[in-house]
Amino acid sequence: MPRALTYVLAAALIAMPARADEPVHPADVYAQDPVVRELLSDVVFWANFEGTPEPVWGAPHVERDQALDGEFATAPGIVGQAFVSEGRSRCRYPAADLDLTRPGGISFWVCPVAWDRSEPTGIRNNLFGTNYDNQGYFGVNRMAAVAEGGRQVQNDMLYLYAENFPGANRTYIQLGDTLGPEWENGIWHLIVVNWKGSHFEVSVDGGGLKSGDLGVAIDPTGVSEILVGGCQERTLIDEFMVHRTPLTAADISVLCAL
Numbered sequence: 001m002p003r004a005l006t007y008v009l010a011a012a013l014i015a016m017p018a019r020a021d022e023p024v025h026p027a028d029v030y031a032q033d034p035v036v037r038e039l040l041s042d043v044v045f046w047a048n049f050e051g052t053p054e055p056v057w058g059a060p061h062v063e064r065d066q067a068l069d070g071e072f073a074t075a076p077g078i079v080g081q082a083f084v085s086e087g088r089s090r091c092r093y094p095a096a097d098l099d100l101t102r103p104g105g106i107s108f109w110v111c112p113v114a115w116d117r118s119e120p121t122g123i124r125n126n127l128f129g130t131n132y133d134n135q136g137y138f139g140v141n142r143m144a145a146v147a148e149g150g151r152q153v154q155n156d157m158l159y160l161y162a163e164n165f166p167g168a169n170r171t172y173i174q175l176g177d178t179l180g181p182e183w184e185n186g187i188w189h190l191i192v193v194n195w196k197g198s199h200f201e202v203s204v205d206g207g208g209l210k211s212g213d214l215g216v217a218i219d220p221t222g223v224s225e226i227l228v229g230g231c232q233e234r235t236l237i238d239e240f241m242v243h244r245t246p247l248t249a250a251d252i253s254v255l256c257a258l
């Protein structure tokens with residue numbers, strides 16, 4: 001086990017009793033490693049799913065019933081416990097900490113558990129997204145292969161979408177033409193989404209940042225919620241964080257090495 005992860009696990013176990021009434025910042029949990037601590041010092045929201053959907057940092061006053069659609073279940077995660085999303089279950093949080101008016105970023109871990117990749121199903125697994133009031137929203141989905149008339153017309157894909165922003169282009173950032181064997185069930189992946197002005201960037205597993213441009217500055221009006229999960233097929237999601245500044249390639253490498 002990597003040394004940094006050992007630190008994190010030990011610290012996370014100490015921090016586990018914390019709830020909304022006893023907030024814990026991830027920089028303090030990762031305090032043993034100064035590089036990780038520095039990276040996480042700008043985290044404004046953190047849900048670690050240690051037995052509850054409630055965030056341990058940011059979005060105070062979220063109560064369990066308000067923070068959940070469907071069943072809440074956990075399973076062993078990348079650190080401690082992870083949220084099990086299936087049957088479209090998802091965690092939902094006020095977007096107050098997701099200020100799109102300045103550059104920022106999101107990071108989270110995903111592990112497919114029961115993704116059917118044997119044949120085209122057209123199933124959509126929502127990994128992360130924003131809710132909206134008649135205006136722009138964005139998120140990351142897995143779209144299983146699609147068949148029409150016995151012919152496969154779309155590959156099994158992971159992509160970021162940004163739609164309905166006033167005056168903006170619809171933006172899709174396709175993260176590879178098709179999900180490779182590294183997306184077999186049981187393997188964890190780190191997904192990072194940055195936004196800067198009119199620009200979205202996405203990285204998977206520390207790979208190069210892929211980008212898409214809305215054509216106009218991202219307008220935060222109407223983005224009301226952060227949604228974590230919403231998968232049809234059983235999927236684990238863990239250590240969801242909103243960062244005050246976009247993550248650099250070096251930052252992402254640090255997260256990947258945990």
Ligand SMILES: [Ca+2]
Nearest residue numbers: 048079080081
């Ligand atoms: Ca966790």
